[in-house]
Amino acid sequence: MKIMIVGSEEIVSGGMTSIIRNQLNYLEGKYTTIKIDTHFKGKKIIGFLKFLISYIKIIYFVYFKKFDAVHLHTSYEGSFWRKSLIANSIPKNKVVYHMHGGKFPSFYDSLNFILKKYVDWSLGRAKRVLVLGAYWSQYYVEEIKLNNTYTVNNFLEIPNINPYNSNGKKIVMLANYHKDKGFEDLISAFLKISDFNKSTKLFLAGNKVTQFINIDHPQIILADWIDEEEKQRILSECCLLVLPSYREAQPVCIIEAMAYGIPVIASHIGSIPDMLGEFSEYLISPGDVDRMSYLINKILNDESIRLALSNINYQKAITEYSSEVQMNKIINEVYLGDLK
Known part of the structure; x- marks a missing residue:
């Protein structure tokens, strides 16, 4: 063929x-x-x-x-x-x-x-x-x-073992910049809890991110699109992925996170509820900064939640997204x- x-x-x-x-x-x-x-x-x-x-x-x-x-x-x-x-x-x-x-x-x-x-x-x-x-x-x-x-x-391609690092100190968002992606909402949510999580960094990467986001904060790192090798390194240091978009189909970055056993907070839009579970408490309405901030803080400060979500996401990646x-x-x- x-x-x-x-x-x-x-x-x-x-x-x-x-x-x-x-x-x-x-x-x-x-x-x-x-x-x-x-x-x-x-x-x-x-x-x-x-x-x-x-x-x-x-x-x-x-x-x-x-x-x-x-x-x-x-x-x-x-x-x-x-x-x-x-x-x-x-x-x-x-x-x-x-x-x-x-x-x-x-x-x-x-x-x-x-x-x-x-x-x-x-x-x-x-x-x-x-x-x-x-x-x-x-x-x-x-x-x-x-x-x-x-x-x-x-x-x-899904790793043979769950590579999640529950001690990771990075919250990650990977997406090409567009106003519909919710970058500004995530920054606002993170700033609400950053003083209580001084060792945690927010890493935002994607095409035109550094062009359209202008913020100087010691806990926020900005980067344009990263290659596969760099992405794997970042994901290995990541404790949580957040995608607060207003419109999506079936985001590949969520599958990348699931393949690395990374917990995910994302908007209740498109196929995301199918990916994370329709009734998952970690689905948010687009623009709900307060709920996003609460969930980020909750996951950051409870390793048992991180490990449970990690196992669920990794197993789902194997069975449904390989x-x-x-x-x-x-x-x-x-x-x-x-x-x-």
Whole structure:
């Protein structure tokens, strides 16, 4: 079987890039694979020209090299328009959309009637549309009226043993900067309890973090996007991950935390309740700084809670978010599934 993976170039930071990397690692040596980039950092005109070259390559590999599946990682706006052009240029029984990005509903709602019908048609003609968790499955079935969805989870390579360091002194948030991510809310929540937790640091890392966050505090560390090696080092020193977003799909940073057995506080949005448990007391309403502050302080000062949450998260990462579990589903039920 020949599989083509289509997405952003490796230097484009974000959860989608991590998923593509893990997907390629899992498929290596098992199937013939090729990755073709359609989104590039830098000047838009250069990116557009590179996209045209990639588009021609995709057409060539599909029609002349007989690739069996074209796995299109997409989100919203330009990402979706690029992938839909590709999807609609090749046989529909080869097209697998993989929907990322919690902003797709607002993108879809902003479209006029004709463009909505185009989106409906493009997604509807695909062999499968991969959606992240039960929340997004319900959305695409009920709002877009799709009958070709297949529910998967994002996935990572999970360590063989739980590496959680319960004595870690860092609270971490890993995300590209955007006002919807809630960075400022987390800073406000941390400042409420920082005087009572002098040895604890708040580490905020992501694309454009240092550009848009301006704070000088001895317990707050800012960094732009960090590479995989640095990320692993930070996670090994982390006692808690917080993600107070206002919109999300299925955040890869939460899966990264679970893989390291790290307790998580996150917003009750998107697929996050499925990830942490619908009735978890560590889910918060977006913008609820007081509740976030209370929960951070509670976890920091109770090792038994940290260890219990660590074990739950690590076990869930193994059973529901590992590359082996999710890629076996995709290979057997999607790539090798009956053609439409």
